[in-house]
Amino acid sequence: MDDHGWEDPRESATAPGEIIDMDSPGATDEYVEPDEYDEKAQKEAEKRLREVLEKIPRDISLILFTSPEKNGPFNAATREVIRLVRQMTSKISLLEYDLSHEMARKWEAGASPTLLFNPEKYRIRWLGAPVGEETKTFVEALMMLGYGQVDMGEQAAKIIEKIDSPRHIKVFVSPSCPYCPQQVVNALKAAIIKPEMVSLEIIDIQANPRLAEEYSAQSVPQTFANEVLVAQGAQPEELFMSSVLSLERQYIFIPDDDAPLIETDLVIVGGGPAGLTAGIYAQRSGLESAVVEKDALGGQIATTPIVENYPGIAQAGGKVLVELMVSHALEYTRIFQGEEVMEIQPGDPIVVTTSRRRFQTRAVLLATGAKHRHLGVMGEQRFSGRGVSYCSTCDGPLFTGRKVIMVGGGDSAVTEALNLKNIGVDVTLVHRRDALRAQEHLVEKLQQEDIPVLYNTEIEEITGKKGVTRVSLVDLKTRKKHRKKVDGVFIAVGYEPSVELARKIGVEITKEGYIKHDAGHRTNIPGIYSAGDVEGGYKQIVTAAGQGAEAALAIFEDLINPYWKQ
Numbered sequence: 001m002d003d004h005g006w007e008d009p010r011e012s013a014t015a016p017g018e019i020i021d022m023d024s025p026g027a028t029d030e031y032v033e034p035d036e037y038d039e040k041a042q043k044e045a046e047k048r049l050r051e052v053l054e055k056i057p058r059d060i061s062l063i064l065f066t067s068p069e070k071n072g073p074f075n076a077a078t079r080e081v082i083r084l085v086r087q088m089t090s091k092i093s094l095l096e097y098d099l100s101h102e103m104a105r106k107w108e109a110g111a112s113p114t115l116l117f118n119p120e121k122y123r124i125r126w127l128g129a130p131v132g133e134e135t136k137t138f139v140e141a142l143m144m145l146g147y148g149q150v151d152m153g154e155q156a157a158k159i160i161e162k163i164d165s166p167r168h169i170k171v172f173v174s175p176s177c178p179y180c181p182q183q184v185v186n187a188l189k190a191a192i193i194k195p196e197m198v199s200l201e202i203i204d205i206q207a208n209p210r211l212a213e214e215y216s217a218q219s220v221p222q223t224f225a226n227e228v229l230v231a232q233g234a235q236p237e238e239l240f241m242s243s244v245l246s247l248e249r250q251y252i253f254i255p256d257d258d259a260p261l262i263e264t265d266l267v268i269v270g271g272g273p274a275g276l277t278a279g280i281y282a283q284r285s286g287l288e289s290a291v292v293e294k295d296a297l298g299g300q301i302a303t304t305p306i307v308e309n310y311p312g313i314a315q316a317g318g319k320v321l322v323e324l325m326v327s328h329a330l331e332y333t334r335i336f337q338g339e340e341v342m343e344i345q346p347g348d349p350i351v352v353t354t355s356r357r358r359f360q361t362r363a364v365l366l367a368t369g370a371k372h373r374h375l376g377v378m379g380e381q382r383f384s385g386r387g388v389s390y391c392s393t394c395d396g397p398l399f400t401g402r403k404v405i406m407v408g409g410g411d412s413a414v415t416e417a418l419n420l421k422n423i424g425v426d427v428t429l430v431h432r433r434d435a436l437r438a439q440e441h442l443v444e445k446l447q448q449e450d451i452p453v454l455y456n457t458e459i460e461e462i463t464g465k466k467g468v469t470r471v472s473l474v475d476l477k478t479r480k481k482h483r484k485k486v487d488g489v490f491i492a493v494g495y496e497p498s499v500e501l502a503r504k505i506g507v508e509i510t511k512e513g514y515i516k517h518d519a520g521h522r523t524n525i526p527g528i529y530s531a532g533d534v535e536g537g538y539k540q541i542v543t544a545a546g547q548g549a550e551a552a553l554a555i556f557e558d559l560i561n562p563y564w565k566q
């Protein structure tokens, strides 16, 4: 008899640690047979299963927690599945406890049924019954644990190695979902390969409807890592691992390449719209190309909340447009992300040194774009990343329900202020002139949204302790100063071209600071070209893409008939 007056005949008949025979009279709940029962196919499947399970070399200990008052059919089905596999191998042991037992407290089991796998070593738990489609996953888990082998691709293994802080994965599944096993197997692999970092809960939404509701898991499989929704649907192994690593939804997987030296026709520096388009055009012209990007692919679009002026796409989030462009580019060109081009040595071949390798190439396209300007006020650098931000799309959600100022008066500042307001941030725009420079429709939206604007105002200092707490402002007309309590300062005061690399190799720069080029995007150095925002002019996605295409076509023509050799 336990504290709650319920006698579990299985437990009372066995000491903790003993193997329980699930055919014992304790297994009283009814198991519901499937509607359609194909006896022959079932026998065949059982035979094959027995063949692999009986050879399992390692012990697997299962602990099952149940409560007679909760989920009776799920408890019974779990016992039945375990009974079947235990008939096939002596390597699987099972302990079953009532949820009120102290073991349930020790292992923090609260749902019935909860099944733990080798809990002394792994943190893998199944909330629900491994039936229907999920029986496959259950068997897969036993095979991985029993044979001590996880079959994982090289790329996925490399990603999982990079996980260096805890990841708590939850995969919501249902027994009738044919896509769920793939996702659960991905998660099992992560939890088995990296037990010190990765824990896994497989949650059957039918057995756990409240939990499913809490996480709005209305479709399965749905995967959360550290409470962030990282995937809807089943993913290829590498994509799953990179979603778990980055704690973000990932749609595109870019394989890692370890080669220390790569020979190619064209190295494109920068994976913004200019660089990605150039990659497509170069490869389609028959050139081998490689795009090298040091940060996020998509360049400035990656941090653009909404794009409404790219032909054919009436409205899309910046990230959506980036995904479209990157997956299109990947159909043609190789992409090396997370690598910075550090040095370019002109010559024949041109040698490009990145933070990870060297390229020998016949041409280089500088599509390095532009980067945000700094305000240059006291406290800006000190609090950068601690309340001072240049990207509302990236950092805005951290300020929901808090007070911030947005500094600037152009399209970017207004768009970003609207974006902040939209996600519940209390935002005030600070602009040093008496009128905004942003487009009319954006200014109208700003007024409709009631976002306050402090005109003729400049920020003098950002102060705080661990993070930003105040800004000192000055009214440029009256010279009156005042301090304002804020939690964050967002800065959007324009962009400047990224020309350091170009300068280093002697590329001519215009007096406005952009790369000097001819109509074929040729610079003064043979084999070195430019495209996009780094050239100045209209700085738009469509113009950057157009310049990338033009440059790639000019490079193709020049490599066939090098003008520098004539």
Ligand SMILES: Cc1cc2nc3c(=O)[nH]c(=O)nc-3n(C[C@H](O)[C@H](O)[C@H](O)COP(=O)(O)OP(=O)(O)OC[C@H]3O[C@@H](n4cnc5c(N)ncnc54)[C@H](O)[C@@H]3O)c2cc1C
Residues within 6 Å of the ligand: 269, 270, 271, 272, 273, 274, 275, 292, 293, 294, 295, 296, 297, 298, 299, 300, 301, 303, 304, 305, 306, 307, 308, 309, 339, 340, 341, 342, 367, 368, 369, 370, 371, 412, 498, 501, 531, 532, 533, 534, 539, 540, 541, 542, 544
């Ligand atoms: C907030 C915001 C909103 C915008 N909204 C719109 C809009 O609605 N519509 C529109 O048409 N345009 C918009 N733009 C402008 C548009 O995004 C740019 O004109 C366009 O992205 C320029 O493309 P690019 O490829 O020339 O350069 P970028 O997009 O700047 O890409 C350059 C890339 O090169 C990389 N890079 C630089 N140096 C190196 C190196 N040494 N090694 C490796 N990589 C390097 C950078 O990391 C960057 O990813 C917006 C810009 C911003 C900032």
